[in-house]
Amino acid sequence: MMLLDVRNLTVQLKTESLDVSAIDKMSLSMRDGSIHALVGETGSGKSLFARALTGTLSDKWHVKADRFFWQGEDLLRKSEEQRRQIISKDIAMIFQEPKLSLDPTARIGEQIEEVIPKSDFTGSFWTRRQERKTLVNKLLLKVGIKHYDFCSNSYAHELSEGLCQKVNIAMAIVRHPKLLIADEPTDAMESTTKIQILRLLQKLNESKDMSVLLITHDLESVVQYADEMTLLYNGQSVESGSVKRLLKRPFHPYTETLFKSIPKFNTEIAPKSRLETLKGSTPPLQHLPIGCRLGPRCPRAQKECVVTPKSVKYKGQVFSCHYPINMES
Structure with a gap:
């Protein structure tokens, strides 16, 4: 089942001196229960895209999309308040x-304690304090913190x-949540x-059937933990598909260069x-090139x-390039 399906999402920055599309017609699809990596250099717009999904951008950013489906439901047909309720309930971000x-x-x-829903408490009002402490300890233990008493205090x-x-x-x-967005969770x-x-x-993805959108520039981690990936360059999606297929046979020159820049993946x-x-x-x-933004490089x-x-779309991969590579059959 398709969990998230976004088509041609654009994020524009409009000020008195600047009017530019920081994210230019970005598309992303995620399967339910998968780990999908969003990869790109620093400043490519990965975090901006995630904030556009969650609706946490400031008023100076203008977001629009041709399609925004969540579990088969068209969020663009709903009011802003209805979208906010669905996203806050089903999507979390670190x-x-x-x-x-x-x-x-x-x-x-x-x-x-402040973020635990009231529905999780089953006891009476008089036992609520101890119940809160028990739930906090269980949560800390679930994420691998053995000394939960020390951490809690x-x-x-x-x-x-x-x-932290x-x-x-x-x-x-x-x-x-059905989707956890992890924005560079292991940086530095x-x-x-x-x-x-x-x-x-x-582990959370496997045991809780929770999808993860992993935002990172660490390709080694992506190859080890992610099922699918989307590569972003300067606000434009260049290629997406199965991690194994992209590693074996990329169609976009940017994808190939990224993998070859890591000795572990460059056997030649x-x-x-x-x-x-x-x-x-x-x-x-302020100085984005027209057309393909990778063009000058x-x-x-x-x-x-x-x-x-x-x-x-070719052999299960989606790419955006006038002169792709590895197209010989």
């Missing part, structure tokens, strides 16, 4: 700076980044902690040789690339 997401003036246990600054992220995950899953964490967080997300690279990278850098919003770019390429 961020890349876990300590900043927590209240520094309240203990962890108190913060978790601590403030955010007294805990490590990894523990686990607390954020506990607060996110308390309402049993040491490798051991990063593995713990990713394994926790995988000679020892002590330079890694393959794209020349130049990602353009800022793409080794296969030609005159036709000044026109935005249409999405093409």
